[in-house]
Amino acid sequence: MQNFPGVGVSPGRIIGTIRQMPKPISEPPAGEQLAAGTTPEEATAALKAAAGAVHDELKARADHATGDGKAVLEATALMAKDTMLIKGAAKLIARGSSPQRAIWESGSSVSEMLHNLGGYMAERATDVLDVRARIVAELRGVPAPGIPTSNEPFILVAEDLAPADTATLDPNKVLALVTAGGGPQSHTAIIARSLGLPAVVAAVGVDELPDGTEVYVDGAAGSITANPDDSLRAAAEAWAATASLLAEFSGTGSTADGHLVPLLANVGGAKDAQAAAKLGAQGVGLFRTEFCFLERDTEPTVEEQAAAYKGVFDAFPGKKVVLRTLDAGADKPLPFLTDSTEPNPALGVRGYRTDFTTPGVLDRQLEAIAKAEKESEADVWVMAPMISTAEEAARFATMCAEAGIKTPGVMVEVPSAALTADTILREVGFASLGTNDLTQYAMAADRQLGPLAGLNTPWQPAVLRLVGLTVEGSRAEGHNKPVGVCGEAAADPALAVVLTGLGVTTLSMTARSLAAVAAVLKTVTLAEAQELAKLALSAPSAVEARAWVREKLPVLEELGL
Numbered sequence: 001m002q003n004f005p006g007v008g009v010s011p012g013r014i015i016g017t018i019r020q021m022p023k024p025i026s027e028p029p030a031g032e033q034l035a036a037g038t039t040p041e042e043a044t045a046a047l048k049a050a051a052g053a054v055h056d057e058l059k060a061r062a063d064h065a066t067g068d069g070k071a072v073l074e075a076t077a078l079m080a081k082d083t084m085l086i087k088g089a090a091k092l093i094a095r096g097s098s099p100q101r102a103i104w105e106s107g108s109s110v111s112e113m114l115h116n117l118g119g120y121m122a123e124r125a126t127d128v129l130d131v132r133a134r135i136v137a138e139l140r141g142v143p144a145p146g147i148p149t150s151n152e153p154f155i156l157v158a159e160d161l162a163p164a165d166t167a168t169l170d171p172n173k174v175l176a177l178v179t180a181g182g183g184p185q186s187h188t189a190i191i192a193r194s195l196g197l198p199a200v201v202a203a204v205g206v207d208e209l210p211d212g213t214e215v216y217v218d219g220a221a222g223s224i225t226a227n228p229d230d231s232l233r234a235a236a237e238a239w240a241a242t243a244s245l246l247a248e249f250s251g252t253g254s255t256a257d258g259h260l261v262p263l264l265a266n267v268g269g270a271k272d273a274q275a276a277a278k279l280g281a282q283g284v285g286l287f288r289t290e291f292c293f294l295e296r297d298t299e300p301t302v303e304e305q306a307a308a309y310k311g312v313f314d315a316f317p318g319k320k321v322v323l324r325t326l327d328a329g330a331d332k333p334l335p336f337l338t339d340s341t342e343p344n345p346a347l348g349v350r351g352y353r354t355d356f357t358t359p360g361v362l363d364r365q366l367e368a369i370a371k372a373e374k375e376s377e378a379d380v381w382v383m384a385p386m387i388s389t390a391e392e393a394a395r396f397a398t399m400c401a402e403a404g405i406k407t408p409g410v411m412v413e414v415p416s417a418a419l420t421a422d423t424i425l426r427e428v429g430f431a432s433l434g435t436n437d438l439t440q441y442a443m444a445a446d447r448q449l450g451p452l453a454g455l456n457t458p459w460q461p462a463v464l465r466l467v468g469l470t471v472e473g474s475r476a477e478g479h480n481k482p483v484g485v486c487g488e489a490a491a492d493p494a495l496a497v498v499l500t501g502l503g504v505t506t507l508s509m510t511a512r513s514l515a516a517v518a519a520v521l522k523t524v525t526l527a528e529a530q531e532l533a534k535l536a537l538s539a540p541s542a543v544e545a546r547a548w549v550r551e552k553l554p555v556l557e558e559l560g561l
Contacts, residue, residue: 154174290328
């Protein structure tokens with residue numbers, strides 16, 4: 001057996017064979033010419049043959065797909081035979097370019113043209129770049145980019161996954177996700193939790209295993225073992241038997257002694273909200289409104305925004321829905337709002353700060369929220385991301401009041417907000433801890449970087465102390481303002497117990513994590529949770545904090561969490 005330690009980000013014990021994610025296709029060298037002895041006619045024929053092979057492969061996949069995946073594959077297949085794309089490349093070949101360089105440049109031109117046309121045509125620009133890469137891969141005789149195809153279920157292994165990589169990921173085929181890079185707050189981790197797939201990140205060397213290798217993945221322990229023995233097979237079978245215990249959430253989060261801890265869902269739109277409601281979520285703790293803005297060159301109208309927000313509100317009539325105003329910037333740039341030339345965008349103009357450089361967008365968003373709230377029955381709370389000072393909190397509260405929004409709040413993800421929570425919470429009605437960003441800012445560790453995964457975990461005692469300070473600030477001078485957690489930390493059942501012990505009032509997570517968190521919470525009393533919180537705070541490292549707490553929660557091992 002060969003072991004690959006990593007960071008567990010989504011629980012589950014699975015055995016299966018692996019398929020490696022093909023490496024990204026590199027750009028052919030600028031100025032690359034036809035190979036000696038090859039005529040332009042021969043090169044053009046080779047290009048057309050490669051494009052035809054790409055079309056046929058995508059069409060075959062589309063024939064076996066359903067829903068959005070089928071539509072994406074069909075549209076991409078058509079683009080592989082696009083006359084403008086192929087003719088443009090043929091002209092460049094006639095001038096001496098190699099087929100790879102010709103299709104690369106032609107793809108750039110067609111993509112830019114479609115992008116400039118706007119609307120539906122702009123949406124096809126990405127398809128062109130996907131097809132371009134696939135044709136180059138075919139010409140090189142290497143695997144095409146994207147999720148590999150397989151007739152049998154498999155464990156997907158990659159350096160890391162971008163959100164675009166998962167457009168056609170079939171959770172019925174992919175048993176688990178494993179990456180050599182990334183961190184506990186990376187896109188891969190978030191995707192895995194949302195799909196309910198066991199996952200391990202930052203497992204150095206796992207991307208060198210050959211396709212077809214049988215491995216054991218423990219998404220809670222953060223380990224991958226190649227060629228597992230009988231004991232690991234038994235562990236996987238035992239987990240499969242107990243997984244059914246975590247299939248449903250009763251709809252009430254509480255400790256063993258009846259202390260209520262409402263369990264809410266993180267959503268990005270109406271579909272997510274409807275799915276979360278079916279899984280028993282007690283409301284929405286984080287509505288990421290930037291999903292209504294992404295892939296747009298222009299700001300949505302107030303009416304368009306209001307319709308999108310109402311779709312989420314209507315899934316939870318009479319229940320709390322916490323909406324985060326636009327969190328653009330850093331890894332979520334928007335052409336009409338953010339500056340792509342910033343040298344350090346994670347520390348730049350993002351979130352609430354965009355109102356200083358592009359005033360009016362936030363006002364119109366608040367207007368749309370108020371409009372949607374009036375037309376729904378949800379209890380709508382609104383919070384701003386990247387609030388750093390009490391002055392900013394007061395200004396946001398004023399903006400909300402002017403728009404007719406009753407319950408303003410703030411995201412606590414900048415350490416200064418945690419340290420001055422007492423003054424900030426004089427100005428607003430609640431706070432919600434975004435542990436993903438709070439961790440990366442507290443530890444000065446980019447959450448996407450695999451080598452920094454050990455730093456970038458909310459089990460860091462420094463991060464837990466910031467959570468505690470925020471709760472203390474919420475109780476200063478008799479405030480008693482609610483403080484929730486909406487970062488990925490809330491989806492970790494052991495950490496959920498610690499957060500409850502620190503005084504957090506609500507926990508919000510991907511809806512698939514609700515049942516597991518509820519199952520563990522109800523095994524401890526509030527007093528026991530408080531003792532475990534003290535234990536975690538006293539640990540000298542994140543590794544020991546996690547290990548010490550987990551040792552006191554045997555239910556985690558019983559449930560494979």
